[in-house]
Amino acid sequence: HTPLVREIMDYEIVTITEDDEITTAAKKLLRGATNHLTVLDREGRLTGIVTTYDVTKAVGGREGIRYVKEIMTRHVITTYPLEPVDVAARKLKRHNISALPVVDPEGKVAGMLTAIDLGKLIGRRE
Amino acid sequence: HTPLVREIMDYEIVTITEDDEITTAAKKLLRGATNHLTVLDREGRLTGIVTTYDVTKAVGGREGIRYVKEIMTRHVITTYPLEPVDVAARKLKRHNISALPVVDPEGKVAGMLTAIDLGKLIGRRE
Numbered sequence: 001h002t003p004l005v006r007e008i009m010d011y012e013i014v015t016i017t018e019d020d021e022i023t024t025a026a027k028k029l030l031r032g033a034t035n036h037l038t039v040l041d042r043e044g045r046l047t048g049i050v051t052t053y054d055v056t057k058a059v060g061g062r063e064g065i066r067y068v069k070e071i072m073t074r075h076v077i078t079t080y081p082l083e084p085v086d087v088a089a090r091k092l093k094r095h096n097i098s099a100l101p102v103v104d105p106e107g108k109v110a111g112m113l114t115a116i117d118l119g120k121l122i123g124r125r126e
Numbered sequence: 127h128t129p130l131v132r133e134i135m136d137y138e139i140v141t142i143t144e145d146d147e148i149t150t151a152a153k154k155l156l157r158g159a160t161n162h163l164t165v166l167d168r169e170g171r172l173t174g175i176v177t178t179y180d181v182t183k184a185v186g187g188r189e190g191i192r193y194v195k196e197i198m199t200r201h202v203i204t205t206y207p208l209e210p211v212d213v214a215a216r217k218l219k220r221h222n223i224s225a226l227p228v229v230d231p232e233g234k235v236a237g238m239l240t241a242i243d244l245g246k247l248i249g250r251r252e
């Protein structure tokens with residue numbers, strides 16, 4: 001049986017809104033020891049993703065960038081709890097990204113599948 | 127047969143030295159569309175790793191940080207070309223990191239194993 005996303009995903013996510021400042025995003029990333037934040041609107045719907053890669057744009061890119069909306073990615077590649085893990089894994093590779101927000105049937109973000117979680121599926125050799 | 131790191135690793139790495147500025151690291155990360163740089167000394171030996179997570183420290187952490195040596199991680203978790211992939215994958219999960227520099231028998235960095243590469247091993251369903 002092919003494992004499903006819900007069997008290896010992380011159920012904890014760290015969220016932010018697009019009107020927050022980049023320094024707020026940076027502090028949340030560091031405090032959460034994660035590379036990915038989901039951007040939600042006031043109704044809790046997914047409007048984007050912002051990562052440590054995007055925050056790096058504020059250091060190595062244009063001067064004077066201040067808000068999350070200026071660096072976030074709006075077209076988010078997602079997965080869902082019942083998606084087979086190999087299908088999700090190929091999305092990561094195809095888009096050169098390391099995490100997929102997991103969206104449930106009601107459209108809410110239920111968690112995050114990170115590339116690190118794929119390690120759970122590779123054989124047990126102790 | 128358990129796959130070996132050399133069968134799925136990336137052979138391209140982007141390097142930097144610890145005396146470079148953080149803005150230089152940021153530009154190299156963005157240009158390389160990667161989250162990881164290996165820090166090498168003048169003899170080409172691995173002295174650390176610096177990632178987009180570390181660059182984020184310059185945005186969300188202490189004021190006035192300027193050089194790679196101030197944000198890099200010196201104790202690097204590594205792998206080697208003949209290491210079984212499942213052993214390498216567990217290192218990623220245990221340390222909550224998403225890449226392992228691959229060091230060859232002469233101590234040179236031969237490439238990088240990223241968590242995204244683990245996707246290559248999860249079944250083929252087309």
Ligand SMILES: C[S@@+](CC[C@H](N)C(=O)[O-])C[C@H]1O[C@@H](n2cnc3c(N)ncnc32)[C@H](O)[C@@H]1O
Pocket residue numbers: 049050051053054072073075076077078095096097098099100101159160161
């Ligand atoms: C293309 S990747 C390149 C760097 C690196 N390989 C990585 O995994 O982050 C970096 C970009 O991907 C975007 N990104 C990350 N996860 C995403 C997702 N699930 N959907 C859409 N874009 C995503 C980020 O916003 C960032 O701008």
Ligand SMILES: C[S@@+](CC[C@H](N)C(=O)[O-])C[C@H]1O[C@@H](n2cnc3c(N)ncnc32)[C@H](O)[C@@H]1O
Pocket residue numbers: 033034035175176177179180198199201202203204221222223224225226227
């Ligand atoms: C603990 S992780 C947490 C964030 C996220 N989970 C990730 O994968 O980057 C971030 C820290 O790990 C460090 N790091 C990344 N790869 C490493 C490696 N192979 N060996 C040692 N430290 C590493 C980085 O320098 C950074 O300070």
